[in-house]
Amino acid sequence: MAVFATRIAIASVAAFAISAVSGGSALAQKKYDTGASDTEIKIGNIMPYSGPASAYGIQGRTEVAYFKMINDAGGINGRKINFITYDDSYSPPKTVEQARKLVESDEVLFIFNSLGTPPNSAIHKYMNAKKVPQLFVATGATKWNDPKDYPWTMGWQPGYQSEARIYAKYILKEKPNAKIAVLYQNDDYGKDYLKGLKDGLGDKAASMIIAEESFETSEPTIDSHIVKLKATGADIFVDIATPKFAAQAIKKVAEIDWKALHFLNNVSASIGSVVKPAGFENAQGIISAAYLKDVSDPQWNNDPGMKQFLDFLAKDFPEANKLDGSVIVGYAVAQTMVQVLKQCGDDLTRANIMKQAANLKDFRTDVLLPGIRINTSPTNFAPITQLQLMVFKGERWVLFGDVISGEIGG
Structure with missing residues (x-):
């Protein structure tokens, strides 16, 4: 099968524009x-x-x-x-x-x-x-x-680990006795988030995380993984998935009526490519984190x-x-x-x-x-280290709490 490739050359080499410079030696x-x-x-x-x-x-x-x-x-x-x-x-x-x-x-x-x-x-x-x-x-x-x-x-x-540590801080504060089930993509990206979550939970990670389920990006659907995680009795679901699989997870969680508190990684928090396709009604109460303004949030009008x-x-x-x-x-x-x-x-x-x-x-x-x-x-090659938690309500994300650093000791 031919592999799609695109080359988009924005500028012509013939385009010539030199800004004014001061001094003859410039x-x-x-x-x-x-x-x-x-x-x-x-x-x-x-x-x-x-x-x-x-x-x-x-x-x-x-x-x-x-x-x-x-x-x-x-x-x-x-x-x-x-x-x-x-x-x-x-x-x-x-x-x-x-x-x-x-x-x-x-x-x-x-x-x-x-x-x-x-x-x-x-x-x-x-x-x-x-x-x-x-x-x-x-x-x-x-x-x-x-x-x-x-x-x-x-x-x-x-950083993924920083973001996951922020979720861990929230869980330890608000639901210290929670039973956590984790779905993660089986690659460096998924494992990085998982490590951050465990580091953030500290010595409670072993007792609080009762299930870890990995998936491959080659799988057509992750439905069976969701069913398996629900069966553990977990009351928190940490969803570490790219958009296609995140949308599937949101749909399946609703379909099987799993009432766990759902944490969704920021890289799949897009309303347009994840939440809307999964159904707004299925995404109510999901928690994620943001570092950029959201077009759907009226506070930025x-x-x-x-x-x-x-x-x-x-x-x-x-x-x-x-x-x-x-x-x-x-x-x-x-x-x-x-x-x-x-x-x-x-x-x-x-x-x-x-x-x-x-x-x-x-x-x-x-x-x-x-x-x-x-x-x-x-x-320091980590340009952005802070995020703010948000919860999905109606048809948009609603920010809550303060801007938090996910860095160790932050």
Whole structure:
């Protein structure tokens, strides 16, 4: 079967725009690595436009639209972004193939926001051996925050373990005698969440977690796993699944009338791609965590940042479903990338890309929740570490409690 692949080149190499520079020596100070020039910044990306995680493909399409908007406004420091995005079907061997193509054939300056823990794990060593930035990967695995051993790789979203520790804090406080059943995807992503949950529960983990059920992304349905977990008598269900399987879980839990308190990981909290397809009536009372504003929440109706986001959708990406959480993620991470490139100025070397990515100070995108800021340093490659709990009511998520750090000791 032919594998779908897409290349979206946003900028023509012929497009030429140089911002005004001060001082006659400025031109001599320009520094470029492969993939950068006076006119262009070539960025690579890998997304699951097909396969079991294809619901996330809209994130890449949002980034295409955002960078096109930036180009239409003159680019970054006078340079247009040439954004090349390929499909890997959430298959690590295909990710390796696409990464090699981007680095060795397309000769991109760096790879940005490629999605998934298993796919990014497959190219982790390769990218670092090549000394090509693997920047703002679209996965919250803890391993991306390892500047000592992997100085060319950096995450962006809150860590999976941090998020799971926040759920554990809530459970210990509100339901200290709970019996917990866990469903998790059988890969690094699922295991990372599970570890965070156990670490957060501490010495109570062994007694509180009474069932752990893993599933493979190749399975057509997880219904049998849900039935098995209900049979344990658990009164808390921790759902660690990507969108397709999360929607299945929400439906099946309702169908078999399992009344457990349902925790759903943030990466599947999208109303558009998960909750609505599963049925609003089936999602009442589910708890998750957020770090970005939600379009469906009326408290942001007059928020300047939300207005900027909605203006972008109206003008530059009208076909997008604004309720799909991956759209706002794509917008926020693309804004962060643009900030890094602005900080780079005329030094568009790979080393300086990483240096500037590791020098974000209290940066905020338009759509981060109040109180959450992006901070990095040469020893901290985890840009976002805070979240706020939320519960699903009616047809939207309702935030509650304070912004919480999921870091150990936080």
